[in-house]
Amino acid sequence: MRVSIVHPRDLAESDIERWRTLQGADPAFDSPFLSPEFTITVGDLQDQVRVAVLQDGQDTVGFFPYERHPMGIGKPVAAGLTDAQGLVHAKDLEFDPQRLIKSCGLGVFEFDHLVAGQPLLTSRHTLHPSPIIDLRDGYDSYIETIKLTSGKTYRSTAYKSRKLQRDVGPLQHDYAVTDSATLRTLLGWKTGQYRRTGRTDRFARPWIVELVERLLATDTEHFGGVLDMLYVDGRPVAGHFGLRTATTLAGWFPAYDTSFAKYSPGLIHHLAMAEKAAKAGIEVIDMGRGEKEYKEKLKNGEYEVAEGQVARPSAGAGVHWMLRVPVRKARGTVLANPVLRSTADRALKTFGRLRTSLQSS
Template structure:
């Protein structure tokens, strides 16, 4: 077995094709999680254009690629999942039956540690070092939208009835409701990013789009289109005006939900929920098997999901002082965050505090603009 490590620009077209082929056939080999867009070569190469240290380890047997391990590496040898913080699926993309030694892989990549927070299932050598696992809800539409909606009605009749009624009321009050599954107008993406930034600030969260590289990455992926991968901007219009939007990534079988937001002026109509149902309908018509809503406890995810995947977080380490130092620094922060999220009484207090901070921010923003 031979392991070569490449910069994004050094990856050959043949290797990219082999990587994509592994993803496209993953569901046939019992590993559908490997088809996630965040595990695609396009996502890794896009991050590589906006972040330093992106590398791809290519594992070969008899000269043929059998696995791809995308990662980011610091000068000190600290490794992270590609796009850690914005990536909702991480791991090694491989042929069926392939096994590996995690520490040997790190050694070949000159890494003392590799950190992940959305490791997909089926990554045994990495999962052995996981410190926790978390639910990632999905909406299954492989049997068609009508089947999904019928199941949703059976599971949550009141929720389904109310959401569909709000869809009709939105049309009566605001004008014709129109849905565009793959909107190509960059202005619509800017509108979505503006809504999302305002939501982050309003709720006291860190504004991801305030980080230039994340903003540039989203715009880059918006313009990335091929048969096996594309950035998809979906927009819900009412009376010709955008009221909700979502930007995500798709492969041939998976639509990864990423950045949803809506105009707060239309909040009483629950436009985000209406949008997700329209997305599910269009995705099913386009041959998508499921929408991955991503890790995180949200009421809307619980209402829309059909089942849950599992993603893990943790570290794979070698015996190295850099690895020890990294864990000592990162572990307490991660443990505190997970404790707060897992305990409703703590989460509610923390969420309330963040919203108070958000109100202070909003007042400060208004004052600054004046």
């Protein structure tokens, strides 16, 4: 096994085609976050992105996209933003994970959404559910399932949709919008949500805004950005920007206008989005790992993703363990306990209200 390290921009067209072939050969890799286009676009904006190209004899058998940070600490591409991570590889590939990260110049590789079946996985890694909307049997079949599993939510959402139209006006849903002004509206809502809930505003980092703008302008057979928006009486009320392969849409940035919150516009929008996505050939909407109430209400299936690290003896791995592992374990304890999770969520929202009040005073 030979491992070559390249910057994404230096991948040959034959490499990109081989990557797509390997990705298409295994349903586990059917995520836009594992597509070569995503890594190449992020690499244009973040110079620490690299790709390890694995070769066995004359055959290219794998692509491992990653970021190399100081002290040999490795992370997935666009760490903190992606819901699918890992190596795109040939079936039954076997190798030593520690040798791989050594070849990458890493002492440790940290992940939180590693897809199932990875050669990087061991029994030590923690698996988490990642809810999906499975549309492989069609939208109508999905709705019938939701009526059984989340009947109260479905009836309430249908009622609120009718009430919104009575109170304000007719609904319109536009799928695969390319207008940059519409994107800015959505990102503005999302920034407000981050601030209200005490989270870090991702769009305060200019490179992430540029990344989203570039991905919105990307539309190929294999990969593209998808922006859709729900309107009432011509006014935008909820929307979403995500990425797609030919058959999977990755949920990424959903948001809504809070002045319509009593109508649950996010749920109305998600059902409308699922219907349009199914008509566009999407078979799975991956909503991503996370204990969000709306995901539990809308899901009719789930994947599994892993959290953990692969490390070899090194100074960087030791520093990483001291700084990150205790924090990750504490976070895992909180997320696994509904009471602790709810308490932490309330604390973050309180912080968000205080921060917003101070910023506006």
